Amino acid sequence: MGTLDDERRYVEECRAGLRRMVRGARDNVIVGEAVAGDSYSAEQLGRHLKSLAKELGEEPEGPPFFGRLDFGPGSAEHRGRAYHIGRRHITGELGGPPLVIDWRAPVSRAFYRAGARDPQGVAVRRRFGWSGTTLTSFEDERLEQGEEGESRILAAEIERPRVGPMRDIVATIQPEQDDLVRAELDTSVCVQGGPGTGKTAVGLHRAAFLLYAHRRRLERSGVLVLGPNRAFLGYISAVLPALGEVDVEQTTLERLLGAVPVTATDSDEAAAVKHDARMAKVLRKLLYGRISKPVEPVVVPDGSYRWRVYEDELRRFVDDTRREALPYAVGRERVRARVVESIRRQAETRGQTPNAPWLRKIGRGVTSSLDVLWPAARPVEVLYELLRGPESGPDPAAGVLSDAERAAITWDRPPRSVRSATWSAADLVLLDELAGLIERPRGYGHVIVDEAQDLSPMECRAVARRSEHGSLTVLGDLAQGTTPWAATSWRERMELLGKPDARVIALTTGFRVPAAVVDLANTLLAALDVEVPATRSYRADGRLRVTQVAKPAKGVVTAVREALAFEGSIGVIAADADVEELASALRDEGVDAGERLTVLAAAMAKGLEYDHVIVAEPAAIAEAERRGLNRLYVALTRAVSRLDVVHARPLPPQLTRPR
Numbered sequence: 001m002g003t004l005d006d007e008r009r010y011v012e013e014c015r016a017g018l019r020r021m022v023r024g025a026r027d028n029v030i031v032g033e034a035v036a037g038d039s040y041s042a043e044q045l046g047r048h049l050k051s052l053a054k055e056l057g058e059e060p061e062g063p064p065f066f067g068r069l070d071f072g073p074g075s076a077e078h079r080g081r082a083y084h085i086g087r088r089h090i091t092g093e094l095g096g097p098p099l100v101i102d103w104r105a106p107v108s109r110a111f112y113r114a115g116a117r118d119p120q121g122v123a124v125r126r127r128f129g130w131s132g133t134t135l136t137s138f139e140d141e142r143l144e145q146g147e148e149g150e151s152r153i154l155a156a157e158i159e160r161p162r163v164g165p166m167r168d169i170v171a172t173i174q175p176e177q178d179d180l181v182r183a184e185l186d187t188s189v190c191v192q193g194g195p196g197t198g199k200t201a202v203g204l205h206r207a208a209f210l211l212y213a214h215r216r217r218l219e220r221s222g223v224l225v226l227g228p229n230r231a232f233l234g235y236i237s238a239v240l241p242a243l244g245e246v247d248v249e250q251t252t253l254e255r256l257l258g259a260v261p262v263t264a265t266d267s268d269e270a271a272a273v274k275h276d277a278r279m280a281k282v283l284r285k286l287l288y289g290r291i292s293k294p295v296e297p298v299v300v301p302d303g304s305y306r307w308r309v310y311e312d313e314l315r316r317f318v319d320d321t322r323r324e325a326l327p328y329a330v331g332r333e334r335v336r337a338r339v340v341e342s343i344r345r346q347a348e349t350r351g352q353t354p355n356a357p358w359l360r361k362i363g364r365g366v367t368s369s370l371d372v373l374w375p376a377a378r379p380v381e382v383l384y385e386l387l388r389g390p391e392s393g394p395d396p397a398a399g400v401l402s403d404a405e406r407a408a409i410t411w412d413r414p415p416r417s418v419r420s421a422t423w424s425a426a427d428l429v430l431l432d433e434l435a436g437l438i439e440r441p442r443g444y445g446h447v448i449v450d451e452a453q454d455l456s457p458m459e460c461r462a463v464a465r466r467s468e469h470g471s472l473t474v475l476g477d478l479a480q481g482t483t484p485w486a487a488t489s490w491r492e493r494m495e496l497l498g499k500p501d502a503r504v505i506a507l508t509t510g511f512r513v514p515a516a517v518v519d520l521a522n523t524l525l526a527a528l529d530v531e532v533p534a535t536r537s538y539r540a541d542g543r544l545r546v547t548q549v550a551k552p553a554k555g556v557v558t559a560v561r562e563a564l565a566f567e568g569s570i571g572v573i574a575a576d577a578d579v580e581e582l583a584s585a586l587r588d589e590g591v592d593a594g595e596r597l598t599v600l601a602a603a604m605a606k607g608l609e610y611d612h613v614i615v616a617e618p619a620a621i622a623e624a625e626r627r628g629l630n631r632l633y634v635a636l637t638r639a640v641s642r643l644d645v646v647h648a649r650p651l652p653p654q655l656t657r658p659r
């Protein structure tokens with residue numbers, strides 16, 4: 001087994017191993033550039049080797065491992081062997097066994113899953129404690145002897161004060177989280193997780209796991225992580241690089257769909273209609289309404305001759321193509337191809353032998369007729385037609401939207417042309433729906449959507465288009481839904497997301513919020529009108545304090561001053577309208593907390609966490625919007641160690657102090 005000194009010597013061996021890997025990778029870059037057969041493969045190889053060298057070179061001097069497994073007689077495969085488990089694989093001396101095994105490798109699984117009841121061949125599981133880059137301690141569990149205990153190292157990691165961006169949790173992934181992280185690539189899952197149960201952490205580790213287990217496939221098709229806003233993306237941005245994964249696209253849906261700049265805003269009514277699933281039907285009718293019944297032959301001049309394809313045949317071509325349900329633009333080309341084919345047959349009957357250039361010329365000659373039969377379409381032009389309101393012909397919204405809904409989405413003062421039109425965030429989603437009808441968008445091998453409860457039905461469709469041939473990890477909490485169209489059932493959302501059969505799994509152990517704080521937040525659940533299991537906190541530490549004051553700003557200043565006595569980050573969360581006043585009160589009082597302190601609107605708090613949270617005037621947060629109580633639930637569950645609720649007005653009646 002090995003003493004602390006033995007393990008420390010092993011740390012040095014690992015560091016030497018890492019240095020060897022960096023040197024090797026750098027040499028390979030130089031050699032690789034010289035040996036590649038042609039410039040294309042030189043570039044490919046060079047890029048691969050360079051990124052490997054860079055990745056290794058940038059490897060933080062952090063702990064090379066966090067755990068160790070010693071297998072006993074119960075393991076047929078690994079009996080008598082010991083493995084150190086770390087964030088990345090470290091190779092040993094030439095021909096020797098690896099020094100450290102990647103946490104994602106199959107053998108590492110036992111580190112997370114083995115227990116006294118099911119030791120999985122593990123005689124001893126060792127967890128290491130680090131202080132910075134120094135190995136300070138370890139704890140052993142003799143699983144085969146039925147010994148499994150509360151781990152101090154694990155508890156310390158979970159209760160550690162938070163500063164800066166999110167960190168990875170590889171050392172302490174819990175069995176029910178590991179299940180989700182290692183779910184097979186073809187499996188789509190939906191995770192209903194209460195606040196702080198590790199949904200986001202699970203999603204990011206799943207991305208890293210899938211890239212390890214299916215690197216080749218996913219390097220081609222890509223992995224996409226969608227988060228709710230920039231602040232959230234900033235918060236999670238360090239996790240995947242720390243796990244050695246830099247090629248994952250992390251963005252917001254708005255940026256992903258960003259076909260046009262968003263410069264307009266919608267009324268609440270208009271936004272609600274535009275995000276409704278029925279819009280898919282309206283847009284389809286609108287787009288396909290452009291196709292017209294052939295009323296004259298297609299005529300293609302060819303020298304002095306004119307080729308003709310008559311209405312009956314054209315009608316058949318259009319009808320057959322529509323039945324094939326191809327993307328609109330592909331359909332247009334299919335009709336063109338059918339017309340050209342008809343002319344080719346006519347030419348052959350006349351004894352000609354059509355060649356490729358001739359066929360291309362005929363194809364071009366068909367364009368003007370095609371522009372009438374099956375006109376080309378750009379999403380902005382099509383949406384412009386809809387929002388301008390019906391000018392002639394049937395309204396595609398008729399029979400789908402009510403008159404009031406139709407009126408809500410029609411521009412009061414239509415812009416003169418498409419070019420002068422301005423677009424709203426909801427329009428982006430509609431433009432994307434149209435773009436998806438016209439041409440299939442780029443798909444991903446795996447898409448991870450965080451805070452998915454807030455997606456509208458139309459946004460779900462946008463995600464579904466991108467994961468049609470891949471799989472999905474959907475993360476969310478129905479109780480934290482704050483958009484007007486937030487989900488109230490996962491089944492319905494998973495259908496809209498194109499994966500109706502995905503398993504819905506609940507995570508209920510909270511790793512962020514201390515029990516006293518969770519208990520307070522849980523009292524709101526009954527008023528939120530969703531069925532979700534209550535969160536149970538893993539943490540018995542932490543502090544909740546509710547203080548009534550005469551003036552909230554003063555109360556907040558006092559609370560911040562007190563919070564500064566502790567270590568860790570401080571977040572003051574208030575109704576959007578109160579943020580400015582609180583920030584200036586803190587400035588005026590000379591409270592200088594530097595980067596430790598953030599004053600933020602409740603609307604921006606989703607997904608974030610601070611060591612010490614001060615929620616100012618809950619009643620104002622609850623009143624500010626339709627789903628204000630859900631917003632308050634989010635605000636109350638951001639605290640890692642301490643929550644101060646500071647109020648002048650009575651607390652919302654739905655929030656009751658637990659006994």
Ligand SMILES: Nc1ncnc2c1ncn2[C@@H]1O[C@H](COP(=O)(O)OP(=O)(O)OP(=O)(O)O)[C@@H](O)[C@H]1O
Nearest residue numbers: 169172173174195196197198199200201511512607
């Ligand atoms: N197994 C674990 N070991 C250590 N820390 C963990 C573990 N699981 C989660 N955490 C920590 O708990 C905190 C909450 O995790 P995370 O943000 O992923 O939760 P969430 O379910 O997305 O929360 P919310 O819905 O409230 O945004 C993070 O600091 C995370 O690192």
